[in-house]
Amino acid sequence: MFGRSVGQHQLVMLAALGADRIVCLTPELSADALALQRSAERAGLGFHAVSERRGLAGLVTSGCDVVLLSEGLLADSQQIRELLDDRAGLVVLPADVGVDHGFERIDAARAFAGVLRVRGHMVDRLDGLPPDIDVPSALLRIALQGGTRVIEAPASILAEGSWRLVRHEREARAYENALLRRHAALALWSTPSQALGERMADRVHDRLSPRLIAGAAAALGAAAAVLAWLGYGAAALAAAALFPMMLSAALRTHVIASLSPEGAGEADRRWPPWVGAFLLAIAILLLDYGTLWFPAVMLGGLIMAMHGVTPRRSRRAIFADSGLWAAICAILAAADMLSIGATIAAVVLLIMVLGTVYGADNGALTMRE
Known part of the structure; x- marks a missing residue:
């Protein structure tokens, strides 16, 4: 979108949230991952590409703050900052609208909005799980079981187009149009x-x-x-x-x-x-x-x-x-x-x-x- 991949847009979001290192979960070091690495290095950020949870060992310490963004999530970092308030938290949406927009259902009433902030010790708990787990989903469950603060985002952020999952060309085009309407009206x-x-x-x-x-x-x-x-x-x-x-x-x-x-x-x-x-x-x-x-x-x-x-x-x-x-x-x-x-x-x-x-x-x- 706008000449950049979703990953590059997420890199901008994470940098705006104060990240100093980017960890990309990818099955292989693809051309997109290499391009993302170059973008991170130009922005002065560390970059690591790992294919499974064992690759996280040594990258995350118990004193770290870890921000997880769901694959394809694009959102306004200012909105994320306001919701998290510089603390650990799990952002959710009402399930009835969140699931319709592609977000993962957590329970009958809530869907995961794609943003999770936890302390590093939560990531350590992945070591006790099977090696073939889906790391983002497993970390989400660990955060829920560990009593991480749940933050309810208003459904209006979906209607505004400022919070969206982009996984297909049609969704990318819709997000482009929403961004243009907000920041560059014709x-x-x-x-x-x-x-x-x-x-x-x-x-x-x-x-x-x-x-x-x-x-x-x-x-x-x-x-x-x-x-x-x-x-x-x-x-x-x-x-x-x-x-x-x-x-x-x-x-x-x-x-x-x-x-x-x-x-x-x-x-x-x-x-x-x-x-x-x-x-x-x-x-x-x-x-x-x-x-x-x-x-x-x-x-x-x-x-x-x-x-x-x-x-x-x-x-x-x-x-x-x-x-x-x-x-x-x-x-x-x-x-x-x-x-x-x-x-x-x-x-x-x-x-x-x-x-x-x-x-x-x-x-x-x-x-x-």
Whole structure:
């Protein structure tokens, strides 16, 4: 998910919980285990891969705190910290909803939520059990029999999507979508360039890297300037129209690539307003500096001004979309009406800027979140 395995996401969770060593229970030292080891070492954590309970001997002492995460569990470490409160404990969910979400039933009323914190002496008790036991299940039973504190997590954490077992592609995709909704909600259609770019990024982020998409955005910007210099007005402005969309896609893929259960990817994904406006003004200027300098400067400047005075999620934000204005100018250039059309566009923008600044109720057009 987001370019990383579930194990790598769990490594981030454990590091956030204060772990200094990772013990991975795996039947063999697979490529995934080796990749996880490299990730742990880069994070400054010790890493051990063991295939059975005897491998735990010497790794866990009675004075250690041991945190067990179920295979496939992804959760917000802040929620885990709040539930455990820095003490030993076993997190459970109501059985009726927990079992439906794939969690192991403990008894008629409870299901194991996938998080267990015990002292090391509990792990020592595994030595008295047969060698072919399932270590996580056995440790869970030992903790229950040893009177470990039981912590009841609200069922709402499952509905929120912040606590999930991921064992199949379908579950991974559902978790990705839940994480994106929490930390990187899609732009509204009041900013069409950003909205289109972000939706495109959601479709291709697992196949294309942020650098590749950023390179495509840079290529479109360069193409707009070169085509305008060569006199291909409609093509230059079409490239300028696509540039903000591709830039938005690049920014969102970067956010997605940095996402984790901690929401590390949460960020302001709006590109600087002067970038698209500047490119549009340059493209118009290069077509005919002598006659187009005034509408080019006015249009670029007013787009930036509209950015500054318009709330981010307002319907009027559409008038600050440089990609949309560049598309309109491309149509005007194809019809040989760019000079008069760009001037009219600048006048329209000026009216919108003044109306937004001096309007009686700037919030009247704000869209619902």
